[in-house]
Amino acid sequence: MTGLKGRSTRGYVSVPWGQAHYRVAGDDGAPTVLLLHQSPLSSATYEPVLPLLAARGVRAVAVDTPGYGMSDAPPSVWSIPEYAHAAWTFADALGLDRVTLLGQHTGAVVAAEAARRAPGRVAGLVFQGLPLYSDDERAEKMRSWAPGYSPAEDGSHLAQVWGRIHDLYPDIGLESADRQVVEYLSVGADYAPAYRAVFGHEVDTAALASVPTLLLHGDRDLVARMDEVVTAAFPHARLHHVRGGTDFAHEEFPEAFAEELATFVRSSAQA
Numbered sequence: 001m002t003g004l005k006g007r008s009t010r011g012y013v014s015v016p017w018g019q020a021h022y023r024v025a026g027d028d029g030a031p032t033v034l035l036l037h038q039s040p041l042s043s044a045t046y047e048p049v050l051p052l053l054a055a056r057g058v059r060a061v062a063v064d065t066p067g068y069g070m071s072d073a074p075p076s077v078w079s080i081p082e083y084a085h086a087a088w089t090f091a092d093a094l095g096l097d098r099v100t101l102l103g104q105h106t107g108a109v110v111a112a113e114a115a116r117r118a119p120g121r122v123a124g125l126v127f128q129g130l131p132l133y134s135d136d137e138r139a140e141k142m143r144s145w146a147p148g149y150s151p152a153e154d155g156s157h158l159a160q161v162w163g164r165i166h167d168l169y170p171d172i173g174l175e176s177a178d179r180q181v182v183e184y185l186s187v188g189a190d191y192a193p194a195y196r197a198v199f200g201h202e203v204d205t206a207a208l209a210s211v212p213t214l215l216l217h218g219d220r221d222l223v224a225r226m227d228e229v230v231t232a233a234f235p236h237a238r239l240h241h242v243r244g245g246t247d248f249a250h251e252e253f254p255e256a257f258a259e260e261l262a263t264f265v266r267s268s269a270q271a
């Protein structure tokens with residue numbers, strides 16, 4: 001699946017900063033998981049897993065982060081608390097009440113803050129790679145991680161974007177890489193606003209001690225290197241590796257990913 005369309009049901013809701021784009025699968029009355037993607041991608045990354053979650057009795061809603069995918073950008077530079085507030089604003093607009101939150105990388109930091117702000121609305125938390133950076137790491141990432149690109153008449157910036165994707169994920173499949181190029185270009189030359197929000201934010205892990213939590217990611221995920229730090233911060237959480245999975249385990253092994261996630265969502269909703 002290339003591009004940003006996919007086969008799932010898609011829609012927009014009006015929010016104070018414009019429109020938010022989302023994808024949904026599953027019955028309205030089913031336990032719900034709200035999926036928050038990594039930057040600078042979009043909800044399209046979850047297309048392979050949405051129907052599998054629906055088939056397992058879960059309503060899956062994947063939203064494009066403000067300024068990414070097909071969601072309108074915020075009117076100013078946002079912090080993580082503002083992105084978290086936006087997640088609940090979107091949930092309200094769609095009539096979602098109590099949900100399991102899944103966040104990947106950037107989305108995981110947003111999900112953690114959203115759960116801290118409204119714990120009564122969170123049945124469970126799923127971190128698909130939670131970057132718990134040290135102060136020094138955050139400062140270094142802020143300086144160097146996402147330098148952006150300059151559009152060029154000869155199209156050389158397209159090769160620059162393609163090169164970045166393959167430098168990060170050398171084993172990525174062609175269809176996923178093609179889609180990611182579209183996602184980068186849809187944001188524009190500066191694709192890093194949400195990254196900078198993450199690098200300027202410290203996750204309050206202690207505030208989430210009572211929230212049922214699942215750590216679910218590929219064992220080759222870039223953020224898997226932080227497993228020791230994350231499991232120490234969330235001793236109550238269960239760690240499940242999707243064997244052979246990269247950052248895109250949900251695309252590479254959608255059945256295994258959906259089975260683990262759906263089981264957690266259903267059990268958390270009953271707690």
